[in-house]
Amino acid sequence: MRNVATGIGLLGILLLLVGSYVGLFVAPPERHMGDVQRIMYVHVPTAWIGLLCSTFAMIFAVAYLWTGRNRWDDRLVGALEISVILGGLLLVQGMLWGRVTWGIWWTWDVRLTTSLIMFLLFAGVLALRSFVEEPLRRATWSSVATIIAYVDVPLVYFCVRWFRSLHQVQSSPETVHSSMIIPLRINAFAMLFIAIWLIAWRARIESKSRGAERPPERIEIQGAQNG
């Protein structure tokens, strides 16, 4: 199991290198945005897989509350951490892209704002987790908080879209040309594999640090038996 996960991870890293190489040096520059558009080959997969990981987190949270099995909590931490990391990366990449194409680091457009809120929501769950020592509490609380955060995301999305609709509609990137699809797909799979590997790894660490599954040896009871 462990070797399978590591294998997937190594495959993911390899694919990421290949995909990024193709994206950076092989794919043609885009018509309007030129070379800057190459950020997309890492940006879009980050967004997809980040969203996927938070969906995993939601599923694991429900599974934990349903079954009460620790292994779901282990996976939940993994998924939460990866979705926060990818969420943070998404924001940084997006800001770099925005700086070049729009000339500004930040704009309160729907996707940016929703990504930011999502990042804050899941980072909040991790913060809550870090404050709770007791494992049973920590597991149920982070499951509950994950479910609520996840349910909040579509609401935030609709609100922001509506809220901002009066002001401006940000132009979305041009429809994607077929020669750009290949590096995009490679990197998406790469990110997916890396995410699965990291979730599995983090889950394994969490289950190790949980402590002995079995109680200490039974000691002999002194004195008279039930009288």
Add this chain to the structure above:
Amino acid sequence: MSTFQQTLFVARKDLLLGWRARTRTLAVALFGMVTLVLFSFAVAADGEVGVSAAAGFLIVALLLSSILSLEESFRLETEDRALEGLLLLPVDPVAIFYGKAIANFVLLVLLGPVLLPLTAIFFSLELDGANLLGMALLWLLAAAGIAAPGTLYASMTSRVTGRDVVLPLLLFPLTLPILMAGVRSFDLILRGDAMSQLKGWTLLLAAFDLVYWVLCGALFSRTLEE
């Protein structure tokens, strides 16, 4: 005693406690007022700018005050582990959640009569019967949207060290839809609803409330497990 009666009884208990500690409850309202004053100086909001900023200030003041109010509600429960005492009784935990959420909702609504007129004065809003009614309705919806997740999260954070940081950290991003819907609809009420969007925002707030009152009530009893 049915779950419904238990709910009302818990809510009554919390409101009684709020009344007994009314100086503290008043202090929360005062805190809300202070934030309003701070905002008006932080953003030099006069005239037309003031009108458009007022709605935002009002909702943010509500959000900031809600943290104090929610923390207090659970400080009373954890001081001598009174909440545990209730859980030992044959009470449905759902009743405890909804009872406390209702009481917190009422306490937040009560901030309205303090903060709303003050905002009107500070930012020279034109209030009349019709738009007051609309604002009152929206205030109820906004307070409800904060009370349900706020009660759930405050019950968790009241039992950890570092609660002062965690509660706003969890609650503020979550209540962003309330902020946006509240701000936009207040603004529409005050400055005219040319494209009749008000109904949409109100429905969105109501949907948010519905989702959170159901979801948080369903999840609350699980957070009590230790």
Add this chain to the structure above:
Amino acid sequence: MAEGPAGVIIGGWPYVITAYSITAVALALNIARLAARERKADKNKESDSNG
């Protein structure tokens, strides 16, 4: 950012490289962090079985 004749953005390579590097560094740091945590967990586990 400079624009070419047809409105095409010229350059921007530093931004592209930064975006890729930050992604790579973040993933690498996370991998290093997990490795360190695993070592620590293994050590704790040993002390559990000895104690």
Add this chain to the structure above:
Amino acid sequence: MTPSVITRSLGKRFGRKWALAHVDLEVAAGQGLLVVGDNGSGKTTLLRLLAGLLLPTLGEVEILGSSPQQPGSEARSHLSLVGHQGFLYEALTPLETLALWNRLGGRRKSVAELENLLAEAGLAADRDTRVSGFSSGMRKRLSLTRLHLENPRVVLLDEPFTALDQAGREWLLSTLSRLRADGAALIVASHDPQRAAPICDRAIRIERGQISWQGSLGDLESAS
């Protein structure tokens, strides 16, 4: 007859530490069990598990044939726990506190009956004073009135004699012997075996989360 309280290989882990392990207990109706042990040995954890405030990591608890974790179970409505904390709201008066427990617990005692309970506890004069003004002894008395209110069939007590004066201890002992005579099972964790002696028949000692000794109260003296 099935015992009122049964635990089967009960274990509870907090973090990396097993606070309790391999606890097999049976306490029959009308029996009193004294639990002794050093601080941190697991006495309070045991009582909280029995009351259903904690979920067992391993094993199970059965109180009057059902699990105390289930809300609304038979176990919940027939057990009382008096712990280190009094479960009191500072801003309520004793009478309001009793009314709250009475109503939420689904019991239908009249106000007059509640006032009687307060008088028995020696709190009649303070019935309208808020709990925040109470001494620790008065708080203890108030939380002990729960036993009268609930007439439990399983009584769990964690250091019940602390903070009480001579009269208070006698009042508590008479309450407990009455409950025991009515068929309640008593489990008392105490550092003070002499004080609990009149209401207990058996004793166990807990060491680092496990039962290390069990026997009669008389033997406890010689064993330690």
